[in-house]
Amino acid sequence: EPEVTQTPSHQVTQMGQEVILRCVPISNHLYFYWYRQILGQKVEFLVSFYNNEISEKSEIFDDQFSVERPDGSNFTLKIRSTKLEDSAMYFCASSLGGLIQETQYFGPGTRLLVL
Amino acid sequence: AQSVTQLDSHVSVSEGTPVLLRCNYSSSYSPSLFWYVQHPNKGLQLLLKYTSAATLVKGINGFEAEFKKSETSFHLTKPSAHMSDAAEYFCVVSDRAGGTSYGKLTFGQGTILTVHP
Numbered sequence: 001e002p003e004v005t006q007t008p009s010h011q012v013t014q015m016g017q018e019v020i021l022r023c024v025p026i027s028n029h030l031y032f033y034w035y036r037q038i039l040g041q042k043v044e045f046l047v048s049f050y051n052n053e054i055s056e057k058s059e060i061f062d063d064q065f066s067v068e069r070p071d072g073s074n075f076t077l078k079i080r081s082t083k084l085e086d087s088a089m090y091f092c093a094s095s096l097g098g099l100i101q102e103t104q105y106f107g108p109g110t111r112l113l114v115l
Numbered sequence: 116a117q118s119v120t121q122l123d124s125h126v127s128v129s130e131g132t133p134v135l136l137r138c139n140y141s142s143s144y145s146p147s148l149f150w151y152v153q154h155p156n157k158g159l160q161l162l163l164k165y166t167s168a169a170t171l172v173k174g175i176n177g178f179e180a181e182f183k184k185s186e187t188s189f190h191l192t193k194p195s196a197h198m199s200d201a202a203e204y205f206c207v208v209s210d211r212a213g214g215t216s217y218g219k220l221t222f223g224q225g226t227i228l229t230v231h232p
Contacts (some may be wrong), residue, residue: 003158004158010147020179031218033220035220035222040224041224042222042223042224043205043222043225044222045157045218045219045220045221048218048219056219069196079218091158091159093159094222095218098218099217099218100146100147100166100209101147101164101166102218103149103161103164103208104218104220105158105161106151106156106159108156108158109158114209
C-alpha cells in the first residue's frame with residue numbers, strides 16, 4: 001500500500017539555523033500539506049500546496065517558513081532561522097483531491113528539536 | 116471557524132470490553148469528520164470518515180462512529196477492545212469557510228486509549 005514518507009525522523013538543530021524537512025507524498029496525489037504538533041498541544045495546520053503554489057496557509061506560517069516541490073516527487077518545508085518555539089513534530093500529508101471530504105494521508109512525522 | 120473537542124484525554128478499558136471515545140465539533144457549514152489513529156512511531160492512519168452520506172460510519176478494525184448533527188457529536192465506538200487498539204486517537208473536522216478552506220483539517224487534542232489484559 002502506498003504511503004507518505006518523511007525524512008529525517010529526528011532532527012536536532014541550533015537556534016538560528018536553517019532546516020529542511022523532506023516528504024515524499026503518494027505518487028498520484030495532487031494536494032500536499034504540512035501540519036505540526038508542539039508537545040502537549042493539538043496538531044495544527046500550517047500550509048496546503050497545489051499546482052506548485054500555496055493554496056492556503058495559517059497565521060503560524062510566516063516569512064520564516066517556505067515550501068517547495070523541487071523535483072516532482074519531494075515536498076519540502078524549510079524553516080530559515082529556527083526558533084526555540086519551532087520545536088515540534090512536523091507531519092506531511094497528501095490527498096488525491098482538495099475537497100473537504102478527501103482523505104489526507106499522513107507520514108510518520110519529523111521530530112524537530114531546536115536548542 | 117471550526118473546532119473539535121475530545122472530551123477525554125485518557126481512556127482506559129479492559130480487553131474485550133466496549134470502547135467509547137467522545138468528540139464534539141463546531142462548524143459553520145456541513146463538515147466532513149474523520150477519526151485518525153496514531154500508534155507509537157507511526158503516521159496518522161485513517162480509521163473512518165463521515166461525508167454527509169450515512170450517519171453511522173463503519174471503519175477499519177471494528178470501529179464505528181455516529182454523526183449526530185443535533186448534538187454536534189461524532190463519538191467513536193468499538194464493541195470489544197483488543198490489546199492492539201492501544202494508541203492515540205484524533206477526531207478531526209474539515210469544512211469550508213467562505214469557499215476558501217478546501218481540505219484544511221482541524222484536530223482535537225487526542226485521546227490516549229489504554230487497553231488492560
